[in-house]
Amino acid sequence: NPFIFPRLPYDANRDFAPITLLSKVPSLYVVHPDLPVKNLKDFIAYVKGKPGQLNYGSAGNGSAGHLAFEYLKMASGIFMLHVPYRGTGPMLTDLMAGRLQAAAVGAPALLPFIKAGKVRCIATGTAQRLAQMPDVPTVAEQGFKGFEMTQWYGLIAPSKWPKAHLARLEAEAVKAARSTLVKEKLAQETALAVGNSSAEFDAFIKAEQARWKPVIERAQRDRAHAAGRCEHRQAEPLAAPPGKAGQGEPAEFIDRELFPAAPAAFLAHDDGVELAGIVGVEDFAGVADAD
Numbered sequence: 342n343p344f345i346f347p348r349l350p351y352d353a354n355r356d357f358a359p360i361t362l363l364s365k366v367p368s369l370y371v372v373h374p375d376l377p378v379k380n381l382k383d384f385i386a387y388v389k390g391k392p393g394q395l396n397y398g399s400a401g402n403g404s405a406g407h408l409a410f411e412y413l414k415m416a417s418g419i420f421m422l423h424v425p426y427r428g429t430g431p432m433l434t435d436l437m438a439g440r441l442q443a444a445a446v447g448a449p450a451l452l453p454f455i456k457a458g459k460v461r462c463i464a465t466g467t468a469q470r471l472a473q474m475p476d477v478p479t480v481a482e483q484g485f486k487g488f489e490m491t492q493w494y495g496l497i498a499p500s501k502w503p504k505a506h507l508a509r510l511e512a513e514a515v516k517a518a519r520s521t522l523v524k525e526k527l528a529q530e531t532a533l534a535v536g537n538s539s540a541e542f543d544a545f546i547k548a549e550q551a552r553w554k555p556v557i558e559r560a561q562r563d564r565a566h567a568a569g570r571c572e573h574r575q576a577e578p579l580a581a582p583p584g585k586a587g588q589g590e591p592a593e594f595i596d597r598e599l600f601p602a603a604p605a606a607f608l609a610h611d612d613g614v615e616l617a618g619i620v621g622v623e624d625f626a627g628v629a630d631a632d
Contacts, residue, residue, distance in 0.1 A: 358507055359542040360496040361514045362535040364527050367448040368409045368466035368490045370480065373439050374458060381464040381483040384443070388419040398424045398432040398441040406432075409445035409466060409490045411556050416485050436460060447492050448473075448531040466490030473531055493535075493549075495542055511539050 351357075370381065378384040388395055399406035402425045414421065424441060426432035429450050435441050437459045445466070452473060454460045464480045465471055468489050480488040496514050498507060517523055518536025527534045537545070 354546075356500055357497040358500040358502070359539050359546055360498055360507065360511050361518060361539065362493060362495045362537050362542045362545055363514070363518050364535055365467075365491040365493045365533045367471055367531055367533075368405065368445050368492060369448050369451050369455075369462050370409075370413065370443070370445050370464040370466065371436070371451060371455065371460040371462050372443045373436060373441070374461045375439060376442055376461070378463060379461075380478070381480060384463050385417050385419055388421060392420045393422065395442045396422045396424050396440075397443040397445075398426055398436055399444065400429040400432055400446075401425050401427060405447065405492045406445045408553065408556060410443070411559070412488075412490055412553075413445070413480065415556055415559060416480075416488055433460075445490070452531065471531060495546075507539070 370384075372378060372384060376384070376387070378387050397410050399410065401407065404425075406429070407423060407425065410421070410423070413419070421443070424432075424435075426435070429446060432441070432444060433446070433450070433454065436444050437454065444460075448465075448471065451460065451462070455462050455474070462474060462477050464483060465474065465477055466489060467479055468481065470477065470479060470482075480490070496510075498510060515536045515538070518534050524534045
């Protein structure tokens, strides 16, 4: 993603030719089963009543789950803290243990835990409901028209290849993606086979870049705001503002323009480091530090 990695030794758009979009994997929005919410509307109301007090986890900075939740936050106006993990496995362990309240994860990793009642799915990021969970509505159905969040996988090749080679690769890849065998195999993992044309895939990539650019820029902007305010306050206790020591009023490092409803102060934890009074930041390392 050129917005997450701005300094690459190549141009992602110029140096690669899109061949075909192979498949899409649904993203599911889930919560710990003890959370008193049954759907996305309940969840948003619950989070807005506890701004800055709830956490969501992801497989790491810049991961699909991280961006999926940032997208939901931006669309709904909620405020939650991001806790990045080193992989989906440890994140799900903490979610099921109740150390996290929510997450957005690809369907294949989540379905067994949803069926076992260890997490509750409140929405799917797909355009239509999933056949495996027909009773769970999409995010779009629950008040956010046009919202779609899926992880996708496509085939690209060096743009300097001869056009005849690119055309042959496209024809064979599309044939394979649309085959019954591939569709059935992907369906077992709740994935959707696509196999569109190179022109359609190119338009899809451009649309995705336009959609994700403001989401990533906002997360990076929030990180910059918080870093500028809090870089010297790691592991410090919350303190009273100047001139009000001893009056029990916490210091405020909140960007009120971005988060007008955020609490006056709170403690956040990122990888075991206590950060005092940080708001408006999803993780102290920043989105640009993605794995």
